[in-house]
Amino acid sequence: MLADAGIVLTESERESIEVADFGLGRLEEVGLQIVVYVNTERVCAKELVLFPGQACPEHRHPPVGAEAGKEETFRCRRGSVHLHVDGQGELVLRPGDQYTIPPDTLHWFRACDDGAIVSEFSTRSRDEADVFTDPRIVR
Amino acid sequence: MLADAGIVLTESERESIEVADFGLGRLEEVGLQIVVYVNTERVCAKELVLFPGQACPEHRHPPVGAEAGKEETFRCRRGSVHLHVDGQGELVLRPGDQYTIPPDTLHWFRACDDGAIVSEFSTRSRDEADVFTDPRIVR
Numbered sequence: 001m002l003a004d005a006g007i008v009l010t011e012s013e014r015e016s017i018e019v020a021d022f023g024l025g026r027l028e029e030v031g032l033q034i035v036v037y038v039n040t041e042r043v044c045a046k047e048l049v050l051f052p053g054q055a056c057p058e059h060r061h062p063p064v065g066a067e068a069g070k071e072e073t074f075r076c077r078r079g080s081v082h083l084h085v086d087g088q089g090e091l092v093l094r095p096g097d098q099y100t101i102p103p104d105t106l107h108w109f110r111a112c113d114d115g116a117i118v119s120e121f122s123t124r125s126r127d128e129a130d131v132f133t134d135p136r137i138v139r
Numbered sequence: 140m141l142a143d144a145g146i147v148l149t150e151s152e153r154e155s156i157e158v159a160d161f162g163l164g165r166l167e168e169v170g171l172q173i174v175v176y177v178n179t180e181r182v183c184a185k186e187l188v189l190f191p192g193q194a195c196p197e198h199r200h201p202p203v204g205a206e207a208g209k210e211e212t213f214r215c216r217r218g219s220v221h222l223h224v225d226g227q228g229e230l231v232l233r234p235g236d237q238y239t240i241p242p243d244t245l246h247w248f249r250a251c252d253d254g255a256i257v258s259e260f261s262t263r264s265r266d267e268a269d270v271f272t273d274p275r276i277v278r
Contacts, residue, residue, distance in 0.1 A: 006145025008216065008234035038212045038239060038260055043182060045212065045260035073177045073184065077147065095147035100177060121177055121184035121260060 001049050002035070005078045005117050009035060017049075022057060023138030032056050036125070044125040048074075048118040050081065050111035058084070058108035058133040064126055069103030072122040079116035083109045093118070106133065140188050141174070144217045144256050148174060156188075161196060162277030171195050175264070183264040187213075187257040189220065189250035197223070197247040197272040203265055208242030211261040218255035222248045232257070245272065 002009060018034040021027040033049040050056075061070035074083060075098035083091045083099055086106035091099055093116075101107050109118075127139045141148060157173040160166040172188040189195075200209035213222060214237035222230045222238055225245035230238055232255075240246050248257075266278045 006216075010235040013235065037214055037237060040210060040212075040239065042207075042210055042262050043212065043260055045184065045214075045258075068181075071179060071181055073179075073182065075176055075184075077145075096149040096152065098176060100179065119184075121182055123181050 001078070001115065001117060002047065007047060007077075007117070013037075020139070022132070024134075024136065028054060030055055030057055039125050041124055044070075044120070044122045046120045046122075046125070047077075048116075048120055050079070050109075050116045050118070052111060052113050052115045054115070055110035056108055057137060058106055059130045059137075060086075060104050060106045061126075062104050062129065062131055064129050068123075070123050070125065070129075071100065071103050072120055073098055073100040074109070075119045075121070077117040077119055079114040080112040081109050081116040081118055082112065083107065140217070140254065140256060141186065146186060146216075146256070152176075159278070161271070163273075163275065167193060169194055169196055178264050180263055183209075183259070183261045185259045185261075185264070186216075187255075187259055189218070189248075189255045189257070191250060191252050191254045193254070194249035195247055196276060197245055198269045198276075199225075199243050199245045200265075201243050201268065201270055203268050207262075209262050209264065209268075210239065210242050211259055212237055212239040213248070214258040214260070216256040216258055218253040219251040220248050220255040220257055221251065222246065 021031045035047040037045040076093035080094045160170045174186040176184040215232035219233045
């Protein structure tokens with residue numbers, strides 16, 4: 001999917017694509033494929049790949065110590081994705097569309113029938129600090 | 140060039156592409172075409188488009204108030220670019236290659252003969268705070 005979208009990865013990036021099933025064992029329904037380009041103390045950039053109908057479950061990014069929670073901008077590159085943001089309802093992002101999610105705000109998203117590639121531009125990623133609504137989820 | 144690389148922009152983004160000649164009036168040699176996706180207090184993401192041989196002149200991003208200078212990761216998407224970073228010498232970035240430039244570090248870059256598209260992932264952009272080595276440059 002990434003190659004079809006013209007996104008070039010190095011060999012080591014291709015080998016280190018993260019496949020996250022959030023500990024639920026239902027990857028095709030609930031899961032994400034993630035390429036992390038950079039994740040410094042200040043900035044993170046990733047590509048998120050979603051299979052048709054695949055969802056990332058509801059969660060938020062709380063503050064960590066004195067630092068505000070993670071701020072994320074999702075930009076749809078291919079396909080389309082339904083994005084649910086607390087207080088905003090449901091948005092549909094198509095290629096070229098983007099949305100910035102404030103820190104500590106509940107959100108979840110699901111690819112439409114054509115799957116999706118979404119670029120994420122954010123502050124530092126600390127997956128272990130994420131708070132998921134479903135208590136069975138493990139990151 | 141962006142469309143050829145599979146990068147989809149909205150109509151308003153296409154209309155607001157920034158063409159920067161750095162006040163030198165020699166755009167084909169010294170200049171940048173810039174699409175700003177997002178620039179919040181914490182995170183910025185852009186696409187930089189360079190014509191063949193076009194260069195962005197030497198500059199650095201100093202601290203602003205209590206905040207450290209801008210940290211930038213350049214990821215080459217198409218074409219190739221020579222990146223000069225103070226203390227690192229010259230790097231060549233080809234598609235899939237990237238480099239993170241620390242705050243307040245002199246750098247400049249020039250596209251090779253095939254031009255280049257470079258994604259920039261960074262902390263907040265404050266162009267007016269940039270310090271260029273050539274005193275004739277105006278941002």
